[in-house]
Amino acid sequence: MTNNDILKKLRVALQLRDEQIVEVLALVDFRISKGEINNFFRNEDHPRYVECQDQILRNFLNGLVIYLRGTKENPKSPKDTLKKIEASKIKLSDKPSTKSDKIIIKEKKPKTESLSLKNKPSSKDKNTKLIKQDILKSTKFSNGTSKK
Numbered sequence: 001m002t003n004n005d006i007l008k009k010l011r012v013a014l015q016l017r018d019e020q021i022v023e024v025l026a027l028v029d030f031r032i033s034k035g036e037i038n039n040f041f042r043n044e045d046h047p048r049y050v051e052c053q054d055q056i057l058r059n060f061l062n063g064l065v066i067y068l069r070g071t072k073e074n075p076k077s078p079k080d081t082l083k084k085i086e087a088s089k090i091k092l093s094d095k096p097s098t099k100s101d102k103i104i105i106k107e108k109k110p111k112t113e114s115l116s117l118k119n120k121p122s123s124k125d126k127n128t129k130l131i132k133q134d135i136l137k138s139t140k141f142s143n144g145t146s147k148k
Helices: 003-014 016-025 034-040 054-069 078-088 128-137
Strands: none
Touching: 003 034, 003 054, 016 034, 016 054, 054 078
């Protein structure tokens, strides 16, 4: 099992978001961006995949202890911390609906009714030649020479 697997499993088990992982690492004075954290969670065949080093996992575990238990001077209960994490999440059923959630579909009318896709004859249709001739009658071709 790699360090990336351990990090993934802890993230899922504790239901941590990227921002919370950044906070946990900041507790032990280890600075890292959310983009770098996302690279640890990618598939191994992804071009931006980065292997999680021992130093990062060690700092994450030390920060996680402080995040859940607190410090010696200011201890706290891990259960209370996990309840706060779960309470801060928005459930899908409780999410208020917004106007941006609704999808509005506008129907477009064809510009010309004679050339719309519905009225277009199939290539097997015998009237195809007649329609092409009708279209070509209104078009003038000029090759530079006049015909008499």
